[in-house]
Amino acid sequence: MKSTKRTARQKIFLALKIVGVLFILLVAGAMFFRDAILQKALVEISDKMDRDYDCTFSVKQAQFDGLTTVDMQDIRLVPKKADTLFVIESIRAKVSFWNLLTGDLQLSSLEARNGFVNLVKDANGKNFQAFLPKKTKTEQQSAKKTNYAELAYKILNQALNLIPTDMKLENLSLRMDDMGKRAKLSLMSMSLEDKKLESAIQVQTNTFTQRWRITGMADPRNKQTDLRFFNLDTGKIKVPYFDERYNLKAAFDSIRLKVDNIDMDGRELHVDGFTSITNLHVNHEKIARKDVVIKDAQFDYHFLFGEHFIAIDSASTATLNRIKFHPYVEYNNEKDKIYKLKVALPKMKAQDFIESLPNGLFTHFEGMEAEGNFDYRLHFEYNKDKPNGVVFDSQLNKENLRIVKYGEADLAKLNGPFTYRAIINDVPQRPIYVGSSNPNYAPLSSITPYLRKAVLTTEDPSFFSHKGFINEAFKQSIVKNIKTKKFTRGASTISMQLVKNVFLTRDKTLSRKLEEILLVYILENNRIVSKERMLEVYFNIIEWGPNIYGIGEAAHFYFEKYPSQLSLNECLFLANIIPSPRRFMYQFNSDANLKPYARNRDRHVRNLMLRRGVITPVDTIYELPIMVTGPARSYVRTKQQLVQEIDSTSIEEFDF
16 A cells, blocks of 8 residues: 555656656746747837838847846837837836746836837828728628627736836826827836835926826736826816817816726626816816816716626716716617616705806806705616617606795896896897886787797797706707707707896807706796796897897887787798897898798798697788888898999999
8 A cells, every 4th residue: 555655656746847847948948049039029020010000110129138027228119101109218027927828918027218109190190090990891891799898808907917016117208299289298207016106297288387196006916006196286287288189178186096896797897996086177168158167076986898888887976076976877789879878866955966066167056045855867868770769858856945045047037127138249239128118118918919829839839838848859959969969959948048048148058058957947847937927028038130129129120010010920920030030131032022931931830820729710811921111121132222232333333
């Protein structure tokens, strides 16, 4: 028995000796051939750069130091017909030996100094154009659907493997020149040791120079990090390049980015973490007229990647000052391309919500006070392949909610007389007094029912039944805006037009649109003003022609009548010029009659009113074509005027 055991033990030792000898031979072989392999790899890279990218790749000196450490000097990548793309004086990199044996390249240490990446776009093109991804139509059609979980995991893994556990970088920079818009981010130093990261960065653009610092914990092997980003100088961190390129100015005090977990669980990739930003200032003409300020924003995020989808899980929590909500965002292309958005805002105090709104984005709410609580739910779903089936469900549940004090927009002023001034191209127009002391003011009872019915038909048929918004119109507006990738359709109700005219500007900004939506909701859902009074104010303030405000002025301007005397055809004309009142004259021909398209448009609205029972066939009897008799006639170029202009020109040309 003992002899048998001894023999087995001897065999094990013998096997271990053989493995050891083979390992030594492998290492010796690798040591012997390593430089040749390295030089061959560099030649292959150089050939590929020349063949596929029309670039010259060169390394002045490259050699191994030990088994897994590579030293390289003077590395350059230069497009043959453009500016130098990449230069670095020296790199010393060490890879994990055991990972190298398995074919998984993983940096364990890295030292680099004195280099730059140079991205240039000028009149001759981009010096990095050859490296941008390209796909032919055939490739796009035949390509398999991307598995988002596998792709994201592969990219994250490769990126993290290239981040060493020990690192020392000095004097490296990223230079950008976009048609003269320049930015340079200089990494003066960066070190990573024992999972502690420290860095010093200098930023220089055409408009400012700053010094930044990034510090915190970085553990690439365990896929975790907790970094803070702040300014070493006084003032906020400014975001470079975007101010010149997009006229977007952004600045903040600090950013924190934390990644707690990156895990492939079954067929889903989970990425969990936390990020925050303090005192963010944003300024852009499409957002608001002045700086938008977010004092404190946080995002406890849970990203999900599946085979056919990318999502932010509803377990995520977004915080904006004292507002907390749970978003769910998903893109899914398993069958159709579907975008989903769900927002759940738990019950909160109304006053906390008002005080948490970003400064500058809701200026008309500043100073507003409210009592009570509310919660909110939003469900939006858009199928790109079936766009007309858009889902938009918005629900707000109130609990003793009421406005105690208004801010700049005092909605209650609509109940009494007030002075209105339209603003066109930032220029305030003449004041219009909305009250009985104005001789042109027309109470609703003194306006012909024909005009009320015609305007409601063209502008807002369900005005007396909706609460500020028409859901179907809102959905179609969303579809149209998504298709055109801009705000081309607004789905404005009379309530929205009234609020926009009286309290807001005509700016096409995100701020104005958001304020309009919130103010209309408050106006319609708190019974501040009756529907009849809203319609009366609307008729007395809207623009009906060049410098013509209110139906009292309009009735005289076009027809030398009072609002109570207008005929059905005259009312159809007035209703149809509301969208573009300053261009009314182009609807007339040289005989001062409506052009065929304008007559057909008015006839269409009249027939629509008949079908809906708004008017009866009796109302259309004895209706004559409209005839502009008031001051508006001077805006219409008649045949007589044209003849006079021609005669005058002829005389001037042949006047000896």
